[in-house]
Amino acid sequence: MKKVVVLTAGASVAAISAVALAASGSSINPALITAAKKEGKLNTIALPPDWANYGEIMSTFQSKFGIKITNANPDGSSAEENQAVVSLKGQGRAPDVVDDGPAFAIQGAQQGLFAPYKVSTWSTIPASMKDPQGRWVGDYWGVVSFGVNTKVVKDVPKTWADLLKPEYKNMIALNGDPRTSGSALAGVFSAALGNGGSVSNVEPGITFFQQLKQSGNLLPVDATPATIASGQTPITIDWDYLQLSYKKEVAKNGITWQVVIPATGRYGAFYAQAINATAPNTDAAKLWEEFLYSDQGQLLFLKGGTHPARFADLSARGVIPKALLAALPPATSYTNVKFATDAQQTTAKNLVASEWGPKVAGS
Amino acid sequence: MAGLAFFLVPLAATLEFSLRTAHGHGLAAYRDLVSDPQFWSTLEISLKLAGETAVAALLLLVPTAYWVHLRAPGLRPLVTFVCVLPFVVPPIVLIVGLLDVFRSQTWFVSTPQFLVPGYVVLVLPYVWFSLDSGLRAIDVRTLTDAAQSLGAGRTRALVQVILPSLRASILGAALLTLAIVLGEFTMASLSLFDTFPVYVAYVGQTQATGAAALTIVSFGLLWAAMFCLILVTRGRHRAAVR
Amino acid sequence: MDWLGVVPFLGYATLFLIVPAGAVLFGAVRDGHGGVTLTYVNEIFQAQYLNAFRTSIELSIVTALGGVVLGGLLAYAAVQEGTPHVVRAFVTSFSGVAANFAGVPLAFAFIATLGTVGVVTRWLADLGLNPWDHGFTLFDFWGLAITYLYFQIPLMLLVIAPALDGLRREWREAAESLGASTSQYWLRVALPVLAPSFLGAFLLLFGNAFSAYATAYALTGGMVNLVPTLIGAFITGNVFTDPHLGKALALGMVVVMTVTVLAYGLLNRRASRWTR
Numbered sequence: 001m002k003k004v005v006v007l008t009a010g011a012s013v014a015a016i017s018a019v020a021l022a023a024s025g026s027s028i029n030p031a032l033i034t035a036a037k038k039e040g041k042l043n044t045i046a047l048p049p050d051w052a053n054y055g056e057i058m059s060t061f062q063s064k065f066g067i068k069i070t071n072a073n074p075d076g077s078s079a080e081e082n083q084a085v086v087s088l089k090g091q092g093r094a095p096d097v098v099d100d101g102p103a104f105a106i107q108g109a110q111q112g113l114f115a116p117y118k119v120s121t122w123s124t125i126p127a128s129m130k131d132p133q134g135r136w137v138g139d140y141w142g143v144v145s146f147g148v149n150t151k152v153v154k155d156v157p158k159t160w161a162d163l164l165k166p167e168y169k170n171m172i173a174l175n176g177d178p179r180t181s182g183s184a185l186a187g188v189f190s191a192a193l194g195n196g197g198s199v200s201n202v203e204p205g206i207t208f209f210q211q212l213k214q215s216g217n218l219l220p221v222d223a224t225p226a227t228i229a230s231g232q233t234p235i236t237i238d239w240d241y242l243q244l245s246y247k248k249e250v251a252k253n254g255i256t257w258q259v260v261i262p263a264t265g266r267y268g269a270f271y272a273q274a275i276n277a278t279a280p281n282t283d284a285a286k287l288w289e290e291f292l293y294s295d296q297g298q299l300l301f302l303k304g305g306t307h308p309a310r311f312a313d314l315s316a317r318g319v320i321p322k323a324l325l326a327a328l329p330p331a332t333s334y335t336n337v338k339f340a341t342d343a344q345q346t347t348a349k350n351l352v353a354s355e356w357g358p359k360v361a362g363s
Numbered sequence: 364m365a366g367l368a369f370f371l372v373p374l375a376a377t378l379e380f381s382l383r384t385a386h387g388h389g390l391a392a393y394r395d396l397v398s399d400p401q402f403w404s405t406l407e408i409s410l411k412l413a414g415e416t417a418v419a420a421l422l423l424l425v426p427t428a429y430w431v432h433l434r435a436p437g438l439r440p441l442v443t444f445v446c447v448l449p450f451v452v453p454p455i456v457l458i459v460g461l462l463d464v465f466r467s468q469t470w471f472v473s474t475p476q477f478l479v480p481g482y483v484v485l486v487l488p489y490v491w492f493s494l495d496s497g498l499r500a501i502d503v504r505t506l507t508d509a510a511q512s513l514g515a516g517r518t519r520a521l522v523q524v525i526l527p528s529l530r531a532s533i534l535g536a537a538l539l540t541l542a543i544v545l546g547e548f549t550m551a552s553l554s555l556f557d558t559f560p561v562y563v564a565y566v567g568q569t570q571a572t573g574a575a576a577l578t579i580v581s582f583g584l585l586w587a588a589m590f591c592l593i594l595v596t597r598g599r600h601r602a603a604v605r
Numbered sequence: 606m607d608w609l610g611v612v613p614f615l616g617y618a619t620l621f622l623i624v625p626a627g628a629v630l631f632g633a634v635r636d637g638h639g640g641v642t643l644t645y646v647n648e649i650f651q652a653q654y655l656n657a658f659r660t661s662i663e664l665s666i667v668t669a670l671g672g673v674v675l676g677g678l679l680a681y682a683a684v685q686e687g688t689p690h691v692v693r694a695f696v697t698s699f700s701g702v703a704a705n706f707a708g709v710p711l712a713f714a715f716i717a718t719l720g721t722v723g724v725v726t727r728w729l730a731d732l733g734l735n736p737w738d739h740g741f742t743l744f745d746f747w748g749l750a751i752t753y754l755y756f757q758i759p760l761m762l763l764v765i766a767p768a769l770d771g772l773r774r775e776w777r778e779a780a781e782s783l784g785a786s787t788s789q790y791w792l793r794v795a796l797p798v799l800a801p802s803f804l805g806a807f808l809l810l811f812g813n814a815f816s817a818y819a820t821a822y823a824l825t826g827g828m829v830n831l832v833p834t835l836i837g838a839f840i841t842g843n844v845f846t847d848p849h850l851g852k853a854l855a856l857g858m859v860v861v862m863t864v865t866v867l868a869y870g871l872l873n874r875r876a877s878r879w880t881r
Contacts, residue, residue, distance in 0.1 A: 045555065050569050072555035075565045077843045084555055087462040091473050093555055107846045170721050170737065177827025177834070180842035184826075213828075219721075220744040220828035226713050229571030230380055231722040250571055252391075253383050349844055357653035361828045366679050370703060370755070376717035376724040377710070423617055430610030438611055440870045443805075445618045447866050450812030452626040455840055456855055460625025480621040487618075489764075492809050496802045497767040531767040538698070539763060542705035548819065553841075567709040575717075578710040582702055589698035594691075 027120065028290045033065065036287035042069045043280065044288075045084055045095035046076035050245045052140055052271075053304025060300065061291050067284055078104035078182070085113045085276050096285040098274050101182045103349075105136035105272035106342050114274040117286055119293040124313035128339065129270050139292055140241075140306035141270035143337055144183075144190035145329070146260045147243040149234040157235065159263045160194035160208065169216050173223040173233040175242070177361075178352050186269055187237045188352060189340060194265020199340040202348040203355075210359045229253045240329065244305030261333035268337040270309065295319055303327075307334070374582065381575035392576035401562055402577075406584075408475055409559035413544035416482040417537045420490045423483065425533070428494040429521050432503045439495075446491035449484050457481055458550040475556045482550070486543050490536040497532025501525070538589050545585060630859070633852035645853035657830045658857060661815055664746065664831065668753040669810035673803060675754070676761025683762065684769045697766070700759035707756050708819030715752045715824065719743045744825050752824060753817065757810050764809060768802035801873055808869045812862060832858055 042061075049055030049071075058069050072095065073080060081098040085108070088094035100108060108114055109131055116134035129138030146163075148156050153171070157163050163172055178184040192198070192205030212218040221227060223236040229250045236243070240259060247257040273292060275285045291297045298308035302324050314320050325331075340348065382388045396402055431439050449457075461481050465472050503525065510520035526533070551558040563581065567574045634641055648654070682688075683696045706714075718725050721737055729735055742748060772795055780790040796803075818833035827834050832854055838844065839851030 048565070048569055072557070073552045073561065075561075075568050076552060077841050079841050079843065079846070079848075080553060083459065083553065083841075087459065087466070087553070088472075088555065089466070091469055093473055095555075101843055103844075103846050170742075174826065177822070177838065179835070179844055180822070180827060180838040182843040185844050220825040221712075221716065221720075222823050222826040224568055224574075224709070224713075225571040226380075226567065226574045226709075227716060229383070230713075230717055230720070232716050232720045249569070253571060353845070354651075354653075357656070357830055361830050366675070366758075370699070370759075372725060373711075373714035373718045373755070377714045379724065380717050423614060427611055427614040434610060435608070438608070440873075442611060442614065443870070444866050445615070445622075447808065447812060447862060448618070448622060448626075450816050450862055452622065452630075452855075452859070455836075456626055456629045456852070457622070460627075460629045461621070463628055464625050480617075484618070484622045487622075488809055488812060489760075492764050492805050493767070496764055496805060499802060500768050500770060500772075531770060535697070535701075535763045535767060538701035539704065539760075542701050546705040546707065548708070549841075564709065567713075574709070575713065578714070582706065582710075585702045586698055589701045590694055593694040593698055 028287070028294065029120070032283060032287055032290065035283035036067060036281075037065060039281040039284045040067060041281055042067050042284040042288055043093060043096045044069055044071045045098060046073055046078075046081050047071050047099060048074045050249070051304070052241050052306045053300050056303065057292070057297065057300045060296075061288065064291075065287065067287070082108045082111075082113060085278075089278050092280050094276060094278065094280055096276055096279040096281045097288055098276065099139065099271050100136070100274060102138075102270065102272055103342060103345055105131070105274055108274060109133075109135040113277055115277040115279070115282070117275050117289060119289050121293045121310060121313075125293070125309045126312070128341075129272075129309050136272040136274040137289075137293075138270035138309045139273045140301045140304075140308045141268050141339075142239040142241045142306050143261055143266055143268045143334065144186045144237065145240040145243050146262065147228070147236045147238060147246060148258045148260060149228065149231065150256045150258050152231060152234040156258060156260060158260060160191055160265050163217065163235070164211060164215055166215070166217075168235060170219055171233070172212065172217050172235045172237065173219045173221050173227065175236065175238045176222050178356055182269070183238050183242070185349070185352065186239070186267055188356075189348065190237075190262065190265050190267035192265070193267055193338055194262055199267070199338050199344045200347065202351055206352065206355050206359055209356075213360055225249045228257065229255060231255075241305035244328075259329060261329050266334070266337045268307075268339050270339075299324065374579070377575050378579050381572050381579055383572055392572040393580070395573060396576050396580060401557070405557050405559040405562040408557065409545050412475060412478055412482065412558065413541045415476065415479050416486060416544050417540040419479060420483045420486050420540055421533060421536065424487070424490050424494055424536075425526070425529075426521070428491065428498055429503070429525060432498045433507060443491070443495075446487045449487050454481075454485065454547070454549040455553065457484065458553045462554060472554075475558070477554065478550060478556060478558075482540075482544050482547065485547065485550075486536075486540045489539040489543065493532045493536040493539065494529065497529050497535075498525075501528045534593065538592070541589070542585065545581070630852060630856055632849060633856040635849070645849045646856065648850055649853050649857050653830065654835070654854065654857075657832045657835055657854075658861065660746070660830050661832045662861065664750060664753070664829075665811045665814035667750050668757045668814045669807050671750070671754050672757030672761045672810045673807050676758040676806075677765055677803070679758060680762045680765045680769055684766050697763065700762045703759040704756050704763060707817065709823045711752060711755060711820050712823035715743060715748075715755075719748070719751075744828065746829055749821060749824055749829055752820060753814055757814065760810060760813060761806055764806045765799075765802060768799055772798065804869060804873050808865065811865060815858070815862070 047054040047058065058071060061067065062069055078100040081095065081100055082104055084095050085098065114135040118134040119137065125137060131137065146157060150156065155167065157168065174187050175181055175183040178188045188202055188205040188209065189199060191208040192202040195204040195208045197204035209218065219233060221233065223233045223238065225246050227233040228236065228246055240261060243259040247259065250257050273289055275289065279285050293310065295314065298310050298314060299320065301308040302320065305328060381392050382390065384391045427442065431442055458481060462472065471477055506524050507517070507520045510524045515523065546560055548560040548564050552561045563577055566577050633645055634643060683693055717723055720726065720743055726735060726737060776794055777790060780794050785793065816833055818837055821829060821831050822834055822837065836851045836854045840848045
């Protein structure tokens, strides 16, 4: 799979719609629903309620099917999710489903952690976002964006080059370190794309952050809603759906947080669902996935500011409410988004591992 | 007094931030916090774990420290080394190992009490140094000899003579345990238990003023708890001396 | 016979510390297929990882020294005979909480104080002395060190106060009646008696700082190159899927701490001459 996938939102649907006809939102196998209800419980892990609208997704699932969800370690990482599958094997508390970054989904599949399952809407999910054997499947994707506090920053940056302007001194922060945080790594990819690099060569991205640090614009601090609301980090680089959730949170403090997709250098990545091979509640797990990939579930992901996996299919059939679309940045912001394959990711990670420390962190 | 400023100003700054709302200042963040049932349930679990850990750690280390001081001073370097090992072993390594080793004992690994042995290991350095420091300060040998010449067995000497003199150290150790358990995140989150620090970390990543409010509340609660504990034991100590 | 008393302790440590930790640390010398390899251990000798060890050690020494000195002074002030019990309870309980105040809340507290829009920063800016304009930054080694002191100093206080309590008034009176000045008392009597406890406290503070992770990550996001941050990235991060390098780094941490403890043992034997 060497292709670089370019996804466009909105109207260019002709090619895909032919396949979409079969899938509709609410035709979940009733036998599965009964079996899942008999289990009565679902264990999830690392699903922050304000990440991609998981809070509403979980509560909707619970009230629709009467199945109780226990969500452990909401702030966990993908590594911790896979670790929990291994460490808690055989226990009733083990996670039934995981939401992993792609590298961990692939690794987990290789280690035999996941049970294959193809949801009923499988055919409408792009091939680049699913495992051919069905061991994992992408659920939503997002794009790296700038979040800007418009009260503090009068001149909103629109491109990567803009970020280097001296007026943004001590203002810009990443969501962590690219050797730990998927979002920060994506920031490096995105910066690379916006500075003459590509998904196979993120060197320009690392160089860009080196410049940003040397110019004094980059703040080493880990951006969180608290640092945003206190005014410490007026500009952050993060996933668009996270920026949209911060927007809601810091409005409570009277801050207007604007989300900007950079004009050039657009990088996207998805997260993937997988069912634990030794899950304590297998039917509930399958029902969960059926729900997530139904029209209703996918629209809830959209409400959280992400692009659900079946976005192209949903918009082809015209089932997306206008109001939901209006809450996201305009469709033109999502043209020319580049994704990276697993091999390209590995190359980039190794480069970051060897260069970020010496070049950017100053060691 | 500069010391006081250094410690109180950052707290004051957090407090000020926690009171910010969309229209100036108010208690909205605190109201949201107190009405969150997760706040109370996780706090309860952590307090229970802290108490259990403190008791277990002291039960393990007080006799050991006493023995080392009295009978086997040559073993102190070994005991110290073992008590420093927890620093060396990152909590993540410890919990993954514990989960692996005890995997088959499901009755054990599925209750939050599974964390207690791990937590006792975590607090070993702090408890040991506290007890060791305190035992150095009193003349263990003389006190024990005096007690024995008055007819007490070694255990009785330990409980009735040495322990009261160690009150400050034991209290310090217990307080450190309480604080450590209420701040321990890695092991609890990897074993998927919902403890207070897991809750705090989650709020810290997702909320703004809510996180600051939680900081102030947990700091204040812990401080009040410790303050009361000290005053209460101090009262008994004075009575014992008289 | 002398061994008997420490058997329960050693048994506990073996079961709940040594065995689990050993099981995982063996991963440092194993490759993915069960064979033994030194590849990962060799990797940690690259410049940037050695640099991480150096920075971690420097930070730990600096904050341990700062904690011992400043905490010692504070402890001395708090345990004076004239100090009312309530004040002492106040100080001790505060120290108990502050000694474990770390991670995101601590980082944020300092950001809210000394950050670019922090309370103290703005106050100083009003006086025309904004430190950020003169090259100060909270998000580097020294900012982190100052933040670490917030829990190092109280930790020192908690650990050393009982030892200070044990400095008997009689010794001071005896010294004075022999004609010793205050400084002579301290130099010749008190400090030598306290030396082992101070050494132990230093070791504790060093270990405490060396293994600290959450505060460093929250405040500097990995920009200050520290070993625990790297271990976290490799073992529990969202980026790297191969934990072996993390385990090799953890092994490195074991080595550093072992050396430190051995050094402590040597120094302690010399210092303890005074207490027997």
